[in-house]
Amino acid sequence: MADPRTLDADPTAIGGVVTPPFARLPDPAALFARRALRLRAYAEHGELGPYLAFLAGVAEAQAAILPGLPPVAPPEAESLARARAAAMPPLDRATLLPDAALDATFAALFDAAAALPQPGEARSALGRVAADRALREACARTVLAAEQPEAGLAEHAYAAAGLQVHLARRAATLEEAALVPVGTGACPACGGPPVSSTVVGWQGADGARYCTCALCATMWNVVRVKCTLCDSTKGITYMGVEGGTDTVKAETCDACHRYVKILQGQKDMLVDAVADDVGSLGLDMLMQGTAYRRGAYDPFLMGY
Numbered sequence: 001m002a003d004p005r006t007l008d009a010d011p012t013a014i015g016g017v018v019t020p021p022f023a024r025l026p027d028p029a030a031l032f033a034r035r036a037l038r039l040r041a042y043a044e045h046g047e048l049g050p051y052l053a054f055l056a057g058v059a060e061a062q063a064a065i066l067p068g069l070p071p072v073a074p075p076e077a078e079s080l081a082r083a084r085a086a087a088m089p090p091l092d093r094a095t096l097l098p099d100a101a102l103d104a105t106f107a108a109l110f111d112a113a114a115a116l117p118q119p120g121e122a123r124s125a126l127g128r129v130a131a132d133r134a135l136r137e138a139c140a141r142t143v144l145a146a147e148q149p150e151a152g153l154a155e156h157a158y159a160a161a162g163l164q165v166h167l168a169r170r171a172a173t174l175e176e177a178a179l180v181p182v183g184t185g186a187c188p189a190c191g192g193p194p195v196s197s198t199v200v201g202w203q204g205a206d207g208a209r210y211c212t213c214a215l216c217a218t219m220w221n222v223v224r225v226k227c228t229l230c231d232s233t234k235g236i237t238y239m240g241v242e243g244g245t246d247t248v249k250a251e252t253c254d255a256c257h258r259y260v261k262i263l264q265g266q267k268d269m270l271v272d273a274v275a276d277d278v279g280s281l282g283l284d285m286l287m288q289g290t291a292y293r294r295g296a297y298d299p300f301l302m303g304y
């Protein structure tokens, strides 16, 4: 089964209507293993093959280093309560750095990534980001701010890969039922933007739509036919590649003129929020000829 995790909470039934759970926290081991498989599958088709195979290797490295990393603790009870009362994310991106466990994550990941086949440019970027702490932290801060870097895309992508591991592990220490909405288009665990959204086939939430955080991979429920970035419900349309798969579409919004991809996880249980976003770059190319710009954040598609 592709489902990363069995839904353990009973869905809450209100007047006979099943309410999907608001959020779902990641299971890091399952997350990166599934992402790697999905990227490998995408790598077998299309022109982006070598890049997707490289990203599959990165996801395999992300999965492989997990058992050797130092443990991470949940935030203090007091800070959790304060965040919740203020509708703020319990993981504060502004205070994430510096962190010894994150340093260990970067070191393990960069070590594992050095063994991957990659173009010379990527290898030099890896060498720089591994050797230069100030550079690494500057890249991490840009990624945490969800900003597009002006230069050094590969360095930023490597920093993002480390942050994904660290933030998914930090998110996994949280209590799912304690998460509350923190704002439109913001992850309830770490406050970051979505990479894509998925219509899920989970028991108790069949047909519900969830956004996935680009870094920590927490999923949060957003009703369908609504812009995940600005909350507008007017002028929402769906665009896809003609003759292409039904699995990935662009959900476009006439209020903010942006789009975020929506994945059909009900039809295809193997979808992954990041892998399917990168794997469907052809759709982004197509969208460049429309009035809508990309609104999602994906550290592996920076520059689009």
Ligand SMILES: [Zn+2]
Pocket (backbone or CB within 6 Å): 187, 188, 189, 190, 191, 192, 213, 214, 215, 216, 217, 218
């Ligand atoms: Zn997050």
Ligand SMILES: [Zn+2]
Pocket (backbone or CB within 6 Å): 227, 228, 229, 230, 231, 232, 253, 254, 255, 256, 257, 258
């Ligand atoms: Zn919008």
